[in-house]
Amino acid sequence: MARLTPHNEQRARDLIAVYPHPRSALIPLLHLLQEQDGHLTADGMEHVGELVGLEAAEVRGTASFYDMFHTEPVGKYLVAVCTNIACLLQGAYELLEHAEERLGVAPGGTTPDGLFTLEDAECLALCGNAPCLTVNWRFFGDVDRERFDEIIRRLAAGELDGEVPPHGTLARVRRTVGVPAAGVSVHGAGGPDPEYVPAPPAESAEPGAPADGVADGVDLETHATTPAVASLDGPGEPS
Numbered sequence: 167m168a169r170l171t172p173h174n175e176q177r178a179r180d181l182i183a184v185y186p187h188p189r190s191a192l193i194p195l196l197h198l199l200q201e202q203d204g205h206l207t208a209d210g211m212e213h214v215g216e217l218v219g220l221e222a223a224e225v226r227g228t229a230s231f232y233d234m235f236h237t238e239p240v241g242k243y244l245v246a247v248c249t250n251i252a253c254l255l256q257g258a259y260e261l262l263e264h265a266e267e268r269l270g271v272a273p274g275g276t277t278p279d280g281l282f283t284l285e286d287a288e289c290l291a292l293c294g295n296a297p298c299l300t301v302n303w304r305f306f307g308d309v310d311r312e313r314f315d316e317i318i319r320r321l322a323a324g325e326l327d328g329e330v331p332p333h334g335t336l337a338r339v340r341r342t343v344g345v346p347a348a349g350v351s352v353h354g355a356g357g358p359d360p361e362y363v364p365a366p367p368a369e370s371a372e373p374g375a376p377a378d379g380v381a382d383g384v385d386l387e388t389h390a391t392t393p394a395v396a397s398l399d400g401p402g403e404p405s
């Protein structure tokens with residue numbers, strides 16, 4: 167497939183309508199294109215450019231800047247092993263070496279059957295469960311060699327299809343992670359948290375405090391919307 171399908175073109179137009187300038191929708195449209203084809207095709211980027219009034223070269227220039235966009239085909243499963251500091255200290259390089267041996271490819275390579283592409287990734291923001299990896303951006307924490315082999319085996323057998331959608335599919339659920347302070351371990355591959363209950367907005371709380379009803383360290387997105395943001399202005403009188 168090349169250009170956006172009629173259905174996705176309508177989704178693109180709906181997205182563009184949300185922004186004051188069409189070009190402001192470029193990143194969401196690239197995600198839409200990548201979700202359609204698994205990577206960004208040349209014709210697809212040209213189509214996106216037509217929709218937002220940019221040259222294809224400008225679209226490619228933006229797409230090639232970001233790690234999450236791929237302008238070449240990738241395997242059905244993009245396995246990204248974090249080798250940043252927290253994971254490195256927990257054996258990430260040994261894990262990556264094992265992944266290379268297990269899959270038979272170096273980082274950036276794709277297995278001959280087209281199933282797996284291996285990546286050496288920077289911090290994936292799951293440092294509390296180092297070493298970790300993502301598959302199509304779904305998280306797997308506390309990964310040792312045995313667990314890696316089990317993940318690969320289950321992916322190849324299609325046993326994780328419900329949790330790991332095709333490459334390019336964005337998460338449409340609130341992300342939850344288990345930070346050790348709460349004694350909760352990371353969930354499997356990033357599916358919805360059946361225990362999640364949206365917290366009411368905090369009326370008054372100490373800067374940085376979690377909203378009421380949210381267990382310490384469980385819901386990062388809710389933490390990010392607490393008065394901790396307001397504290398950036400300092401305690402002075404509003405101007």
Ligand code: FES
Pocket residue numbers: 248249250251252253254288289290291292293294296298
């Ligand atoms: S260092 Fe690996 S997730 Fe942050």
